[in-house]
Structure formats: C-alpha cells, structure tokens
Amino acid sequence: MNKNSPWTDVVVIGSILVAGIGAAWVTNDPVEPDAAVGYVSQPVEYPVDIPGCKTVEPPQDTVFYGYATTGMVDYDNPAYPWLTSSKANAMSLAIQDALPADVEIVVGSRGPFSGEPFVFQPVPDMDMSEFDPGTSADATVVRNGVAGSVRVNVSRLYDGPEPCRAGRLDARETLSDGTIVDTYNGWNEYDGKRVYTNSVRLYAVDGTRIRASSSDQDDDFVPTGMIPLSMEELRTIVMLDDLKWSTRVPDGYPLLPISCNRAGFSDGQFTAATVRRINAALDGFWQAIDQPVVLDRPLGSMRIASSGTANACGAVMAGDGTLTVSVADAGYSMPSSEMDVLRLPDGSEFRSSAAGSGGWSLDGQPITDVTLVKPSGTLVLVSMKGGTVDEVLLQSIALAVSEVIS
Numbered sequence: 001m002n003k004n005s006p007w008t009d010v011v012v013i014g015s016i017l018v019a020g021i022g023a024a025w026v027t028n029d030p031v032e033p034d035a036a037v038g039y040v041s042q043p044v045e046y047p048v049d050i051p052g053c054k055t056v057e058p059p060q061d062t063v064f065y066g067y068a069t070t071g072m073v074d075y076d077n078p079a080y081p082w083l084t085s086s087k088a089n090a091m092s093l094a095i096q097d098a099l100p101a102d103v104e105i106v107v108g109s110r111g112p113f114s115g116e117p118f119v120f121q122p123v124p125d126m127d128m129s130e131f132d133p134g135t136s137a138d139a140t141v142v143r144n145g146v147a148g149s150v151r152v153n154v155s156r157l158y159d160g161p162e163p164c165r166a167g168r169l170d171a172r173e174t175l176s177d178g179t180i181v182d183t184y185n186g187w188n189e190y191d192g193k194r195v196y197t198n199s200v201r202l203y204a205v206d207g208t209r210i211r212a213s214s215s216d217q218d219d220d221f222v223p224t225g226m227i228p229l230s231m232e233e234l235r236t237i238v239m240l241d242d243l244k245w246s247t248r249v250p251d252g253y254p255l256l257p258i259s260c261n262r263a264g265f266s267d268g269q270f271t272a273a274t275v276r277r278i279n280a281a282l283d284g285f286w287q288a289i290d291q292p293v294v295l296d297r298p299l300g301s302m303r304i305a306s307s308g309t310a311n312a313c314g315a316v317m318a319g320d321g322t323l324t325v326s327v328a329d330a331g332y333s334m335p336s337s338e339m340d341v342l343r344l345p346d347g348s349e350f351r352s353s354a355a356g357s358g359g360w361s362l363d364g365q366p367i368t369d370v371t372l373v374k375p376s377g378t379l380v381l382v383s384m385k386g387g388t389v390d391e392v393l394l395q396s397i398a399l400a401v402s403e404v405i406s
Contacts, residue, residue, distance in 0.1 A: 038191040044167035052172030053164035060165065080123045080156070082245045083135055085255040088120040092137055092256070094242035095152055095212075100233060102143060107307050109140035109219045119256065120154070132156070134209075140219040141228050147218035148228035152237060153211045156245050161203035169201070178205045181238070183231050195223050198231050202238035206246040212237040255297055258315035260324050262303070268310030268329040269378070269406055275302050275312050277404045282314075282325070285400040293318050293388055299397070302327075321365070321386020323394075327401060332377035347375035348402060350395060370394040376406050 044059040075085045096105070096118050109117050117139030124133060134155030141150055161180050164172055169182040180203040187196045199213040214229035241247050279300030286299040295316045302314035302325060313326035335341050335351050342350040351371050366387045372380040372395075380401045382394045 038189075040189040042167075042186045042188065046166040048166050050164050050166075050169060050171060052174065053169075055164065057163050057165045059167040075122045077123045077125055079128055079132075080135070082156075083120075083123060084249075086249045086253040088122075088135065089254055089256040090242050090249045091135075091154065092119045094240045095137060095237055098237050098240060099141070099150075100143075100229075103228060104142045106140040106142060106147065106219060116259070118150075118152075120152075143228040144226070146224050146226040146228070148215060148224060148226060149217045150214045150229055151212070152243075154243050154245070155209050157203065157207050157209045161209075179203065181235065183235075185231070190221075193221075193223055196227055198227050198229065198234055200231060200234040200238050204244050206244055208244040208246070210238040210243050257301060257303060258317070258322065260313040260315040261326065262305035262311055262313050263307065266308050266310055268308065270304050270309045270312040270327060270329075272304065274405065275304055278302050278312070278327070278401055279314075281400050281404045282397070285397065289393075289396075291393070295323075299323075299325075318384065319386070319388035321384055321388040323389055323397075324381075324383050324385075325397060325401060326379075326381045327405060328379045328381075330377050330379045332373070332375065335373075349373045350398075368394060370398050372398040372402055374402060374405070378405055380405075 046058050048056055050056050075083055075088060077083065105117050118137050120135045120137040123135050132155045134153050136151065136153045138149060138151035140147055169184045171183050173181045175181065182201040184199045185197070187194050189195070195215050195217050197213050197215040199211065202210045204210070212234040214227050214234060216224050216227045218224050279298070279302050282300035282302070283298050295318055297316050299316055300314070301316055302312050305311035305313070310329040311327065313324065315322055315324040335349065340352050349372070351373055365385050367383060367385045368387070368391050369381065369383045370391060380398045382398045384394055
C-alpha cells in the first residue's frame, strides 16, 4: 500500500476546511493549489544540505486532495483495527495532558469533521491505496493571551519513512532505537493570509507516523502572529508512547464519551462536583432496578458543556439504541396550552406535546423524549433513540437526576 506522504500533512488542513460538510464524497484527484484556494508556499532552496540527512531530494509541487464524510463514522474501520474508541480516548487524553500548563484549550473549538477539541476522530472508510488520512485531533489554544492552533495526526506507514526532501524538513534526527524525528518551520499563504507553522514528524520503529504541528491561526483561521507551541513542546507530543498504534490500552479502559448536545453559555449550577453527584445517582438508580438492557458504559456518564456550566449531558448505548440525559438551567416558564402536563407533589412537571411523547429520527429510528421541569426552571431531558427503553423508565431516570439538582 503506497501512502503518499504529502497528502497526510495536507489532509489535516483539508479536514478543517471541509468540517461540517454534509455530502459523502472522496476524491483522489489532485487540485492545483493556486486555483483552488489562492495558495502560496514558502520558496524552497535547492540544492541544500539538511542536518541529519545523507542525501536531499529535490522539492515536489504541493498537491491538495479533498474528502468529506457523512453520517456516523465509527471506530470500526477494517484498515485501522487498532483504533478503537478506548484507544482514541487514551490518545486524546495523552496529548491533552502533554500540553504545557499555561496553554488553554478554547472551549467549543472544533476538531476534524466537527469533532470535539483534541479528540482523535475515526478514520474515514475510504480507498487508502493512494493516501492514508489517519486519525486527527486538533483545537484552537490560547497562550499568553494570543490564540493559535495545534494539530496532531497519527497514521500507520507501510513503506517506511519518506526520504529527506527540500521544503519538507529543516533537520532530521535518528534516535538510538531507529526512531526518526523531522522538524520544520515554514509558512504558507491562503488568499493572502500568511500562516507560520512549527511541525514535528516522528517515524516510530513499529510503523507509526505521528505529526504534530502548531500554527499562528485562530479559530476563524486568521493569523495572530504567535505560534503557541515550540518545536521542543511538539517533540514531547510526538514522543508519547500512547500515540503508537502498537501501544495497547488496558482491558476496560474507558470509551470516548458519546457526542451529545451540550450547547450552553455562562455559568450555572453544573460544576464538576454537581455532575459527580448526578452520575453517582444515575449509577445507583440503574444498579437498583437491575434492568436487562445492556449499557456500553455507566449510565452516569454526564459531563459539563464545553461552553459553560449552565448545561451538562451524557449519552450511552442502551442495547441497539442511544439513551441521552441532558440538564440545563433555563428559568421557569409556564407550559403552553398545547402541552400535556403531569404535576408532581414537589411542583415539578413532566411536559410533553402529546400523550406518550415520541417521534422518528431522520434515519427511521423511533425517538421517545421525556422533559421534566423543576420549579426553579431547571430542565431534565431524557431521550431514547431506538426504542430499547420505554417512557416510564425514562421518567424514572429524569426523577433520579432531579433529586440531586436544584
């Protein structure tokens, strides 16, 4: 399998440009950069001597490829059997922990294909005979009050490291165990906006290729003039053993959280301590009722919204369906006349637009929703997509949450 090395670097940029596209398409056709995005790259000097390289090959023209995906892309790509949800979680936590203490991740900044910041995404199910996009994680970060970006891409090579090539690296280091580390600092212009980037590539002896880069580009792709991570800090990331495909995660290692709607803003009651209490209540409730429905993770998997503590949510696979629990500080409002309302002794209300509230999702799966409104206005929403859990049990879950929040 021939992996075109320029593609793997470019796809990290391309995935961000097409984030959120809703059409399922892949193209192996190269696009002329100047015509596509007003692209200008840093001039390359050749011939040139590069430290650590015995020979240096001439530069290659920059080529862009594009791809996008739709639907639920999962960690079950047969070309990447090692990239399980648990492995992606371990890799994601490793790079987050490796960030310098004064680097802040911008909440709400998005990774490839609308993934969460610094969470490795599934590899698209596609023909990899021409290129291998690998798995990527990225985010906008702030350091010393200035925003920039950090991106990490991990792929598995089959043809060994690429040769030293002018314009691709400034220096190469070969470690005692055969690991190769390349460093590069350069710039590119997109529609007249010059972006500076530090980049470190590692070729591990097990065939893993890791690229970590940091650019002076904020969440709106505007250059800010400061690259947040140095070469040495990027080198620390690519040297992480957890990023290698051959590093196994322990049995029972936590899966990545299932994505759920955590839109929110400002401060609210859902601090880390509050969410721990909610999760403990949910786990205790589920153990007490001894339901035959199999969950893929504890029911108590709530987490705070990335954009503020006024919201929190969690999602689990329940049998073949998805069960989602959300809470939000909303402020009390009277129910509309069209709603069915069941008032409880403490003043809480179960509200629905019709008796036995339910509906159908775009993919044809039934959805059952339960909304509990507390006298304070706090909302507890529990929904089941797939029909595994009935409405009565959803109401019981909502009540278990309601008991530990205001």
